[in-house]
Amino acid sequence: MDINTPNGFRLDNSGRRVVVDPVTRIEGHLRVEVNVDANNVIRNAVSTGTMWRGIELILKGRDPRDAWAFTQRICGVCTGTHALTSVRAVENALGITIPENANTIRNIMQLALYVHDHIVHFYHLHALDWVDVVSALSADPKATSALAQSISDWPLSSPGYFRDLQGRLKRFVESGQLGPFRNAYWGHPAYKLPPEANLMAVAHYLEALDFQKEIVKIHTVYGGKNPHPNWLVGGVPCAINIDGAGATGAVNIERLNLVSGIIDRAVTFTEQVYLPDLKAIASFYKDWLYGGGLSGRSVLAYGDIPEHANDYSPASLLLPQGAIINGNLAEVQPIDLKDPAQIQEFVTHSWYKYPDEAHGLHPFDGITEPNYALGRNTKGSRTDIHEIDEGAKYSWLKAPRWRGHAMEVGPLARWVVGYAQNKPQFREPVEKLLHDLNVPVGALFSTLGRTAARGLECQWAAHELRRFQDKLLASIKAGDLATAYTEKWTPDTWPAKEVRGVGFTEAPRGALGHWVSIQGGKIDNYQCVVPTTWNGSPRDPAGNIGAFEAALLDTPMADPAQPLEIIRTLHSFDPCLACSTHVMSPDGQDMATVTVR
Amino acid sequence: MSGATRTNGSSRFRGVVDLAGVQTDRGATIYVYEAPVRVWHWVNALCVAVLIVTGYLIGAPPPSVTGEASAHFQFGYIRFAHFAAGQVLTVFFMMRIYWAFMGNRHARQIFYLPFWSATWWKGVWWEAKWYLFLTAEPKKYVAHNPLAHIAMFFTVTLGNIGMIITGFALYSEDAGRDSWQARLFGWVFTLFPNSQDVRTLHHLGLWVIVTFTILHIYAAVREEIMSRQTMIATMISGERQFRDDRDD
């Protein structure tokens, strides 16, 4: 069967079916099935979200000030970003403002998350798609050292260092217990790096594992712990005390120094390790420019990191806001999260039920009624799926669309929007990277482009971290110690009638929005539309395919039994499936209609 | 306690209905509450008063004191008063249980309900009617009237036991996992693994006791005035005097 989708892709599911389940090195549970043609090129792709928790229903009737803690538990990888979105949504609904310092500290925490998440993603969730660990065993430590020193000033680069590491790796492999590296795709023809680059990357895999735990200490200082630091409606929970009694128990000069020191190291690590590695690896994969999918056609960014407290207009947001449709970079369209005509969710291919499935619903009007049912062409049974039928319902993710278009979100989407808006802070690093790698702009719209945008964003975030930390110091120096406003803390200060609010952020993985309605001091309805719901969405009634499915198309596989190319492209999105929560009824049978009027 | 107080074949109550075979003489005074019972009552009342006030404050502390923490122990004293009163209450309650075995028959009354006694149930009904103004006159009772009996059994006896158990379980959290309190009462956390739930129960118990106290004091005063026997004085002297010589 040959279909042309409205968003310009050709699907052919006549070839051999390849199933990857579980997709590992992601957050949550994901299944992917593809059809390959006679030349092992992917001609059809089906992405299935395979988990669902119902957190939005659990939130109903709760205190809106607690909502950040519940939604934060949607995801422990992008920890904090849901909490931030939630406090913004509740503040928006109740008309609560926050002090300038609170905005600065929230930005610092969100930027620290970008740096942490991007580093962990690149090294621990994604690198093994490009780096062959076993090949590193045959590297020459001296040549590795020369390679490392040629691309960076990072001090851990002596031949002895690499020899030592190689020795440890050798003993590990010789023990016969390969642990997490077991049964993988070592030696696969899609690996292109020379042994020395592999050894360098493995060294940095371990260094990054050590370093990532330092970055999160920024969360620990301002939020008390990581993962899942603490947040507060109306500001941030940490108080600032520079001179008075009890300063040791608050944000004081020692704490500020601790954060500053970590920021400096984060900048160094990003610029001396992450980016040089990224460029080095990319230079060997310049021919592997598959996986563009929707990125060259339709991308969406909500924007984030408000420069000024309580101002979420595009002018205040440092990360860009806007939508690009059909590859028209000349026109970035404005977005409005409250406009019922813009963001809508469809369920024709999702395990939910609408009264009228031909139409989508805005999150404020969202209905969620579970409907786990498999199509006629499913191979296997209800509880043992061999091959899924994408003609019917096939995922626990809904299909969100912007004005009917399937959109890609994430670092690449943000950077494409920023690039299209001609913002120098996005345009210049992109152009420099393209120039350094000697590739055209079109190379950006690929698996590698996604991975590169993440690296550039990490560098940008590290520098913004520095700037916001300095801003905090300046504000404290000027005598402003406020971190929370409490006039509207207690429910008796809230409006009695129903109020609605939207909060949005850019999670490391992409645009994230929470829609809340509050009545009588309690949550009446809560809906989240998360990055992975955009990217991993199943098809909609018109037949548009989502970003995962689009990105997998037309990729040649060296050996369909070893799906390295598939997971490489999927990982470039940094999927987070636990985020794909929607509501259902307690007994799993009845309808739990959560409607807002 | 069965039909002995009835005249033959009649359902009409005679004299004192809560005690089998006892006939009150004219102008009768009966020694009901022995000294240990009376002492327990007033000590218990005092402890409960302290426990209610401090217990409430533990849930909703008074405004903060200023100055260095090392210079104050305000909340500590509140908690100490609560714990001390709880310990005293427990010791006296144990003594009260002992006296249930050693004392007169009235000392046993609040520890059980004569669930199978039709007479008693009729008494409950009669007393309920008395409180609902549906009857002109109550019956006479040597010890607690049946309605009071129910209240005593559930709120004083079971209430005390429940509060002692949850109270000591909570105290064991302070005393530590190796304390005797933890060994004796740690099982509470098997029933309620999150000790916040035990706190919620214990705190609800406070309000049960507050509610009981309101009713108890009102009923005692009212009965002192309205009933056919002495009330408050009885808990002081131990003697119950009847105000009329009619049968019921």
Place this chain on the structure above:
Amino acid sequence: MAQATETFYEVIRRQGITRRSFTRFCSLTAASLGLAPAAAPRIAHALETKPRLPIIWMHGLECTCCSESFIRSAHPLAKDVVLSMISLDYDDTLMAAAGHQAEAILDDIRTKYKGGYVLAVEGNPPLNEDGMYCIDGGKPFVEKLKAMAADSLAVVAWGSCASWGCVQAAKPNPTQAVPIDRVIRDKPVIKVPGCPPIAEVMTGVISYITTFGRLPELDRQGRPKMFYSQRIHDKCYRRASFDAGQFVEEWDDEGARKGYCLYKMGCRGPTTYNACSTVRWNDGVSFPIQSGHGCIGCSEQGFWDNGPFYDRLSNVRQFGIEANADRVGGVVAGVVAAGVVAHAAVTAVTRLTKKR
């Protein structure tokens, strides 16, 4: 680096455990697993010849915060745990293999290390909809969980999801997510609750097993006593303010800046058993209270339903009413008091009219 090739047996011998204790551990382990005595030598053989304890780390309904926390460990470093202490043969979040290649590892470990691997579980299984709210390899996660537990040596329940149910099991628990010991009945389950647990507590539990060659002593609720036998409150550095009666009354007030006790802001430190106030978080940098926010009690069973987090007293939800004990009790006592006054008035009127 030498320990990379040391066997589990060599490691524990180096720690001073005798051969005799080792064989005793093996037979006790066999007994505790309900295995035949013949299994003991097999366990011993596995531990003697296999350099590192195989660990299978599975994910159910969860948010991966436990895995994230695990890699934050400062002592031991997560990389040293993975390279030298254990053999992390399966972990969805970190493993290189995917799909069939990943599934094959599970089968291989089950056969080769029967009774000799530790199953670590992050998240929990949903039981509604035949378990298909969490699908793994096309099948319900709960099936895979039971199968892998059946042949394990012991089970570690990472975090509050696996231990208690956590957020997806909060009322009304739409997917009917259950703690893993509801479906794993015949194995010792070590519960390491927290959302997530502290990194060093997680690696501490693992290294306790590999270092001392036995499972840690557990409390009444199945948690390692070494980390979960005291409340956060008991060792909180703000405890002096609690006893003094100095509380944060409002966010960012004078008390907040001076580091007063967060009791009035709903801190669950007094009801939460965890090591946060002693071990602290992220290499001892801070913990929630130190950074100005009360504890939300994330290592306690059912903590999500003991809200609101910012009220000292939990809300009671019964008979369609939701309010805390003081509000419920205050209303009841108030109504009763009003009833008493009314009753007294009627009594007085009746008495007066009768006298007349």
